[in-house]
Amino acid sequence: MKKIRVMLLLTMLTVIGGCNDTVSTKADKDNQRVKKVVVGTGTQFPNICFIDKNGKLTGYDVEVVRAIDKLLPEYEFEFKTMEFSNLLLSLETKKIDMIAHNMAVNEERKKKFLFNDETYNYSPLYITVNKHTNDIASIHDLDGKKVIVGATSNAAVFLEKYNKQNGKKIEIIYAGQGADDANTQLKTGRADATLATPFAVDFNNKAIDAQQKVVGDIIINSKVYFLFNKEETDLQAKTDQAIRKLKADGTLKKLSKQWLGDDYSVEN
CATH class of the missing domain: 3.40.190.10 (Periplasmic binding protein-like II)
Structure with a gap:
């Protein structure tokens, strides 16, 4: 009788251990x-x-x-x-x-x-200028102007290609941080234009008084x-x-x- 009890106990432990292994394995698989x-x-x-x-x-x-x-x-x-x-x-x-x-x-x-x-x-990109600028209305008006964009951005790629095909008449400069960012350079007149979306312009004007406006038609609708x-x-x-x-x-x-x-x- 004692031997039977021991056998039953070992069987129960084996079953419980097997169940624990199953739960553990399932949890590990779920995590994986x-x-x-x-x-x-x-x-x-x-x-x-x-x-x-x-x-x-x-x-x-x-x-x-x-x-x-x-x-x-x-x-x-x-x-x-x-x-x-x-x-x-x-x-x-x-x-x-x-x-x-x-x-x-x-x-x-x-x-x-x-x-x-x-x-x-x-993402529709327009030519974007200081709100007091009145001599830029199209991409052709950017000849001889400084246009600031983010390096490797789609705007930069577009302007670099455009410049290459049209005699490199636009002076492309690349935005940095702080005083060298696009908003500051446009506001202070260090840059003449950038390419931006209307929603970015609206946000900048409200958040930091960027004094920007979009002009002309969509340049890129990416x-x-x-x-x-x-x-x-x-x-x-x-x-x-x-x-x-x-x-x-x-x-x-x-x-x-x-x-x-x-x-x-x-x-x-």
Whole structure:
């Protein structure tokens, strides 16, 4: 009888131990299925990715990524902020897995990186000048003028190509920080123009009295995408699925109106 009791006890311990192993293994597998995605973004792009008055990282691109995160439980998205000029190098060296910073397609980027297929924003760039400037109304009026843009930005790529094809008549200068940023240089007259979106101009005028205005027609109406490392095809596909859902349920439209003042999730 005593031998039977011992046998039953050993059997029960084995079963309990087996159950614990099963639970532990399941938990480990669940943890393994959640993949961290480090998203590179900035803090200086009004209404796109910036630090608000409460010190919170927010803006349209940031909130779209957060909405995507909710739809993709297999991924955990984590933001890493940096200067715009460092984003592409950080992606290339795999310090980040993805860029969310109003990125448009160009050939140089396509050679090295992977764009998703589903655009989540249209970013119309206009010539932007000091509100007191009256002699600039089109790109042809930029001949002999200083135009400030962010290095490696889509505006910079466009102007560099335009300059090359049109006798290099525009003096392109690249924005820095503090007194060398585009807002300060436009306001003080050190630069004559930049390329910017209406929502960025509105934000700058309200937030820092930038004294800017847009003039003329749209120079570039860029489709905006996320940017990934070449091997991140699964993440790219899942991101596209999430964007399509966010379009269908009206989330993108709502976020665009909230942060950009209009529905830029569709082409205007």
